[in-house]
Amino acid sequence: MDNLKQRLCFALPLIRQAGTILRGAFSLRKEGVIYRKKTETDPVTNTDIELETFLRKEILSKFPNEAFIGEESASNLERFDQDSCWILDPIDGTANFVHGIPNVAISLAYSERGQVVLGIVYNPLEEELFTAIRGGGAFLEDTPIRVSDIDNWNEAIVCTEFGSDRSSVKCSMIVENLKNILDDKIQGIRATGSAALDLCYVAAGRFDVYYEYGPHIWDIAAGSLIVEEAGGTVLHPTGSNLDLRSRGILATNQRFCKKLKFPPFWHF
Structure with a gap:
């Protein structure tokens, strides 16, 4: 060290x-x-x-x-x-x-x-x-800093980003995911426009979940470690182990992660 x-x-x-x-x-x-x-x-x-x-x-x-x-x-x-x-x-x-x-x-x-x-x-x-x-x-x-301990959708702030891909498949995925989250009576949805900050906000307990399809390794490499070291979990949105080059990430606290039924988000 x-x-x-x-x-x-x-x-x-x-x-x-x-x-x-x-x-x-x-x-x-x-x-x-x-x-x-x-x-x-x-x-x-x-x-x-x-x-x-x-x-x-x-x-x-x-x-x-x-x-x-x-x-x-x-x-x-x-x-x-x-x-x-x-x-x-x-x-x-x-x-x-x-x-x-x-x-x-x-x-x-x-x-x-x-x-x-x-x-x-x-x-x-x-x-x-x-x-x-x-x-x-x-x-x-x-x-x-430490991740939050919130594990209920109706108390959680979920963050996602929309990226630069405007294909019909990607747009449909975004809309479907947002609809599913809103149907679960989520407290709020946010998008900061920066994947690195989204991850840090999860690490600091400001956001409870962040997910996105599309970020590159340079967007999430540093932030993913910061989440882990703050006691959080980082995965691919399908629930598989995170590969920083896979263009997908889910970050949350461990309590929330245990309650998620994978895959929690519609995907390609």
Whole structure:
């Protein structure tokens, strides 16, 4: 664990520096955000590219023989299975960033042989820093965090996201899932626009369940560890073990998980 603590100490100043860049760009957004679209509904800004370039350069300068997966550099996902790999989403919630919504996060994870062992999620606009080391607990700044103990639908806040896929199959799945949840008299449904923050909010007990079909490994790698270290459970929405490359995730507390009948959500 000492090695992981050293890596965390190395990464945190870089993440905060990247947060300063993001915060400055956000404050200037009224002058116009320069962005293009990876797909019709999936934007990428100059700030995404700037942050990834900066963090990639700093990390690989320190660890030149380690693998790196970044959202904007379209890296080979097989690198995740290597002995050491960094996984970065420079701005999770880019559409929020473009529209001036402060639900954005820098998400950085470090894995060893396909298992995430360090996670950092930082929202510099709200000044919230979530961290976890495998076996060492989860924290919001220096305060330990814990998932909720709610296990009834009518007391629970469920979070999901809609992603950028507008195919008829995906849209039908989203509508069917929402209908089923509302039929169960759920207390509330939320969507922050950031998978990384959704996971951290589950870890902090703000949300009770988060599920989504479609997130990429860089969206959920850090947050999934933070949920686990906060005492939560992360699975594929079908109930199978989580594969971070499978494009699906369910995160909740252990009591709620035991009550779910899998698959609880309609899926592809």
